[in-house]
């Protein structure tokens with residue numbers, strides 16, 4: 374089979390770039406979807422964080438307000454104490470100072486504040502709850518502190534700051550002490566609100582409180598304290614240094630960097646150390662105190678959930694793509710299967726067609742064969758008939774050849790018969806009955822012999838039925854010999870016959886075997902006569918060889934030359950003069966033997982003479 378030449382489908386050449394383009398587009402769409410999912414999930418998570426952050430801010434602010442409101446009223450109560458009023462009016466009375474100190478000490482303990490002290494109009498502390506301590510406020514000049522200044526100006530002051538004596542932070546409540554409509558001094562209560570930091574830190578998240586300048590003064594992260602959200606303006610820095618609000622702290626910027634503003638109160642910032650990564654920053658003002666409460670939530674969980682959403686989207690997309698590919702593959706397979714089914718059906722139809730055609734032509738051939746067979750049978754029948762007629766013709770030819778001898782054979786006894794009959798009549802007339810009787814016996818013998826001869830002739834001329842039977846070989850030889858007996862005697866041919874065993878049977882038609890033998894005897898006698906051979910010998914030997922019977926007819930004639938031997942069994946081949954031979958004898962004999970399942974062959978003997986061997990199946 375020749376190798377199939379590679380074929381290029383023009384449709385396929387343009388398909389790959391298109392597929393690549395489609396794949397790229399699909400990839401882009403998937404990536405875009407994943408990005409949208411990421412953004413959406415992040416926004417949702419940020420929204421949740423904002424909600425909880427806002428709640429925290431509200432809670433922390435309320436907590437702070439509540440804590441501070443507890444002390445709001447306290448500075449106002451000191452003008453009700455007459456000792457306080459008296460001390461402010463008579464600043465030199467040490468006994469009175471001592472009473473006021475003890476009083477302040479008690480109130481401070483009861484209120485849970487850090488310290489309480491009374492300042493005169495010059496800004497010098499007259500009495501303090503911590504009067505016993507070595508670094509007591511008593512006698513300190515603190516007119517530069519903003520809350521004192523404001524209170525002296527008649528405005529109740531609130532202030533968060535770091536103490537200048539001990540450096541302790543706290544919220545300062547300050548309020549003027551009035552007596553009979555005249556201000557005598559200022560009462561100050563300092564409250565520690567740092568405890569809030571611990572509660573913020575405990576709740577998680579990062580909360581801070583800044584003042585109007587953006588200075589962080591409370592923070593759940595200790596490192597961020599006394600730092601600023603943004604760099605301070607020179608004016609603010611100067612003011613803070615004057616008031617020594619944060620004592621000696623440097624107030625450096627925290628380094629919060631805005632990444633994205635969400636709205637006025639929320640933005641995403643890059644967190645300062647020790648925080649890492651972006652954070653959600655939410656702020657809320659405190660109404661009463663010009664402070665900002667800031668709450669920072671870590672964005673890492675939001676980012677993680679966004680990543681998970683994006684991953685889920687990618688996985689879903691991959692699943693969808695796989696499903697689509699699977700469906701397409703199934704569809705394609707289905708189509709291929711359908712095509713294969715159709716091809717198969719077509720092939721099947723073609724095959725059926727082919728089979729029908731072949732069947733028709735086979736039927737035709739069968740019909741023709743049947744016709745041919747009939748013709749052949751007819752031809753065979755005719756051939757058989759022709760052969761049979763040929764055999765008969767051969768016989769007749771032999772008979773013709775024998776006729777001269779036979780006529781002589783019959784004429785002689787006939788003459789003898791007439792003579793002897795005449796003699797018998799004379800002898801009876803003369804009364805010599807005994808001699809007449811002897812004569813009659815001889816006549817009877819002669820008649821019998823003649824009857825035998827004619828019987829043999831009839832037998833020989835008869836058309837045989839060619840049905841094979843067990844033929845005694847010796848009988849067939851004797852019967853054949855009978856027809857050439859006279860020639861043997863006349864031509865002085867020595868005849869010898871031997872069969873072994875005596876009762877040897879051949880499976881053939883006896884009449885035809887006789888015909889073959891008569892032919893062979895005649896040919897042998899002809900050959901010896903024509904060559905003038907001397908002495909003349911004719912020998913017949915028959916013997917069994919296993920399942921075969923071999924009958925040989927040997928003469929002492931000239932033998933058979935090689936060129937003659939090649940044509941011996943051909944019809945009409947003869948070396949005899951015209952009128953003597955027809956060239957049919959051996960051809961017919963060979964055919965007869967072959968039809969009986971045997972073979973006829975000839976050989977030339979080295980010592981001279983020819984031998985014909987009839988090989989036939991043996992019969993029991």
Ligand code: ADP
Nearest residue numbers: 896897900947948949954955956957958959983
């Ligand atoms: P026909 O006897 O009429 O010639 P045959 O077919 O019987 O035809 O014989 C063919 C030829 O075979 C003979 O003409 C003869 O030449 C040769 N032939 C047959 N028998 C012998 C024999 N015994 N010796 C020599 N030649 C023979």
